[in-house]
Amino acid sequence: MELPRGNARYVLGFDEQYIWVGAGDHVACYDLSPELKDDQRLRWRTPLQRSAGRGLLARQSLLVPDGSRVVELDRQDGRILRMFDLSIDGSDPVGNLFTDGERFYVLGMERVTALTDSRYRLAQLDHTIARGDLNARYQRAQIRVLMDAYALAADDLLYILNREQPSSIVHENARSLLVDCLLQLAERDVAQADARLLEVRRWVRGQAQEIRLNITQARLHERMGQYPQAMEIWRELALDDSGLMLPAGTEKDAALAQVAELAGAHLEDLLTRQPELRARLAPLAESALQDAVRANNSVERLLAVARRASSNPGGGPGFVGGSQAQGWGRPC
Known part of the structure; x- marks a missing residue:
């Protein structure tokens, strides 16, 4: 049998009637x-999307690497049954897959990962955690994030931060994951996220984590109907001048400009949707004028919104036409 020529292929497996073939893109x-x-x-x-290694044939399915995921396919019709996201272990593409009949092993760029049932793995980690292993607790937090158990994951991470040396890798990783975890929790359970916000802020280090935590706090204010507080945070993010002393075009400067634009777009959308906030536009316009020297798009947008609102305080066509009309949505 001759197969059509194209991408390099390999045999995943075969039986008496069928042969399964893998390639880089299918x-x-x-x-x-x-x-x-x-x-x-x-x-x-x-x-x-991007298969960088060899898959394997299981009894009822195929398992193949695809980017940072392992995809399980039905042997009979090729349907995707499940996907296992391994980005928890880094952003490198998944390599070859192996099995010993009990576990699947995934070869990465610098690591080998064993795939087991999450409940089985959590039970293993519980025994290790009982002996005081903080690295095992961090691994449990990672799994809980993948299971959308953000409150439990946050508690594990806070436990690590309160006991591990601040200079350790586990401490640094826990801080970073905690801020992202709280942001996800804020979208799902306001009370749980709000209860942990102050303690999380104690452990924030660096501008990137501070920005993410401020975005989380702004969203919490919105979810609780505290729109003036949310507006003030978005305003501060939009007019943040902490990157002004950096050389133009640096990676950090570009990131700050992106956050400022994101905040400006979100603030404009928030002001459009909440008419009772228009009374606060006067100080907003004044601040925008003072910072207009930056010539940042977000500042110009905020200034335009403030001028439209102040010239048309009752709303109507002069005010409507903000972010949604121009294609600026709320941040993801």
């Missing part, structure tokens, strides 16, 4: 029946 199944011509053998073909 997985395919071919029928080995002798009565079929070569152009009739393709049974199904499932595209992949």
Whole structure:
């Protein structure tokens, strides 16, 4: 049997009737029946984004690497059954897959990862955590994040921060994951996120974490109907001048400008949706004028919003036409 030429291929596995073939951008199944011509053998073909390693054939399915994920496909029709996100272990692409009959092993750029049932793995970690292992507690927090158990993950991370040396890698990783965890929790459970916000702020280090935590706090204010407080945080982010002393075009300067633009767009959207906040536009316009020397797009937008609102305090066509009309949505 001759297969169509194209990307480099390898055999995933075969049985008496079918052969499964992997490539960099797809997985395919071919029928080995002798009565079929070569152009009739393709049974199904499932595209992949970026497969950088070899998959394997299981009893009822195929498991193949795809970027930072492992994708499980139905052997019969190529349907995607499940996806396992391994970005928890870094952003490197997943490599070759192996199995010993009990676990799946994933070869990465600098590591080998064993895939097991999450409940089984959590039970293992619980025993290690009981002996005081903080690294095991961090691994449990990572798994809980993947399971959307953000409140439990945050508690694990706070436990680490209160006991681990600040200079350790585990402490640094826990701080970073905690801020992201709280941001996700704020979208799902306001009370749980608000209860942890002050303690999380104790452990924030660096401008990037501070910005993410401020965004979290602004969203919490919005979810609780505290729009003036939320507006003030977005305003501060939009007019942040902490990157002014950096050389133009640096990576950090670009990141600050992106945050400022994001905050400006969100603030404009918030002001448009909440008419009772328009009385606060006068000081906003004054601050925007003072910082206009930056010539930042977000400042110019804020200034335009303030001018439209102050010239048309009752709302109406002069005020409507903010972020949504110009394609500026709320931050993701």
